[in-house]
Amino acid sequence: MSLKTFNVVDLFCGCGGLSTGFSKANFRILGGVDNEDTFLETFSKNHRGAFAANIDLSKENFLNELKREIKNQEVDVLLGGPPCQGFSLTGPRKFNDPRNSLYLAMFQTVEFFRPQLFIIENVTGLKNMWGGQILEEIVEKFQRELGYKVDWKILNSADYGVPQLRKRVFIVGVNNTIKSKFVFPQITHEENSYVTCMDAISDLPSLEKELGDEVDTYKFKKQSNYQKLMNNGCKDLFNHVATRHSEHVKKVISQVPEGGNHKDLPPGVGDSRKFNEAWTRYHSKKPSKTIDTGHRNHFHYKWNRVPTIRENARLQSFPDSFRFYGTRTKQNIQVGNAVPPLMAERIALEVKKVLNAD
Ligand SMILES: C[S@@+](CC[C@H](N)C(=O)[O-])C[C@H]1O[C@@H](n2cnc3c(N)ncnc32)[C@H](O)[C@@H]1O
Structure with a gap:
């Protein structure tokens, strides 16, 4: 039961996969920050009313620019998926190394705005970097210096009804003023009931003949439950x-x-x-492999071509109404980088329980 609308800021927002899930769970997206204009265009056009700010979060004075965007609004939840390449070079206990400044941006934003809860998403490689010491250091720093209760878990999107095997680590910190504990969402799908590639994309035009228009109308009437969920009455095919x-x-x-x-x-x-x-071909009766940013080695289960942006977006659980902007290369990066909105929504519902309980 929702009692209050909570405000979300999304750092390293990309096109806004995380934000889309939180928005579906009725959070209010105040805005997103990235340093790529095309990604921000997509974010902005799909999150009307939210700010979409181009701020380099590695810059020392990024916080001043961010404060100007947020104004005096309260930030209840801070989201962020910072790239973590710096850590693999510098080792643990080097949080303040400039190469790790992107993690530092999350830390400083939490320190300033004191959100009720924050979530950091990253690749599972983070868990093993320097024998796990990097992850431990991130957890400890938020606990030790900011007093947040921090927990982490690796989640697989297929376990939450996304037709894709995609494992990512989620670090969740809860402000120590909050009494309730955050619990990671229960699995909704076992392996034998995973949503499949066919469930996800079989209704989309094959494009065997019609290479034409970007915006088409649906030609297929029979839809799986998943297709209905993703389409939700959208008439245009982007x-x-x-x-x-x-x-x-x-x-x-x-x-x-x-x-x-x-x-x-x-x-x-x-x-x-x-x-x-x-030369990987997806299996129609299984979820897809992890959608990436466009290396072009994954092919449609039936047609002799790579999936379209829309097919990959479906496999990532983006609603059909979500339109991607920029060149096709940039669109591939946006889709491949994103947290699947359906998984983000499941997490958001658990976040809501914690915030409403207080
Ligand atoms: C993994 S993606 C985030 C995806 C997003 N969470 C989603 O669900 O769609 C990381 C993003 O960080 C952005 N980024 C990288 N370096 C940055 C910087 N210095 N300042 C701001 N954004 C940056 C990239 O452009 C990219 O969009």
Whole structure:
């Protein structure tokens, strides 16, 4: 039961996957910050009324710019998925190293605004960096210096009804003025009931013939529950444009069975790509592999092409009404970087329980 609308600020917001989930759970998105204009355009057009600020969060004076955007509004929840490349070079106990300034931006924002709760999302590699000492240091710093109660967990999006295997680490900190404990969301889907690629995208036009218009109308009436949930009455089909592959690529991928990869090709075929996930074809009856920022090695389970932006967006659980802007390369980055909104929504509902209980 919702008693109050809570304000959210999203740092390193990208197109706003995290924000979309929180918005669905009826949080109010005050704004997002990124240093990429295209991503901010997408964020802004899909989060009307929220600010979308281009601020370099590695700069020493970023907080002044952020304060100007937030004005005197209260920040109840701070979200952020900062890149963490600095830590792998500098090792633990080096939080203040400039290369780690992006984590520091989260820390300083929490320190200034004192949100009731913060969430940091990151790749699972963070857990093993320097034998786990980096993650431990992040947790300890927020606990020791700001008095937040901090917990973390690796979540797999498929366990929450997203048709994609995607594991990410979530660090959640609760202000010590709050009595209730944050509990990570219960799994809603077991492996034998995972939402599949076919459930997710079978209704979308194949684009075998019609390479044409970016905005089309739906031609398929039969929809799975997941498709209904994602479509939710949206009449227009955005970002559904096929990549034009060479005859060579089409010929090679046509020989890969569903769920297969380069290892399933006959000798001498597709030798140009041999690495781990090369020539991977999704399986129609399984969730997809982790959607990435566009390395173009994952193919549609049925058609001899890579998935369109819309198909990847569906596999990431973006609603059909969510439109991506910028070049196709930039759109791929936005989709691949995002936290699946459906998973974010599940987390947001647990956050709400904590905030409402107080
Ligand atoms: C993993 S993505 C975040 C995805 C987002 N949480 C979502 O759910 O859609 C990280 C973002 O950090 C942004 N970024 C990287 N360095 C930055 C900086 N110095 N200042 C602000 N944003 C930065 C990138 O442009 C990228 O959009």
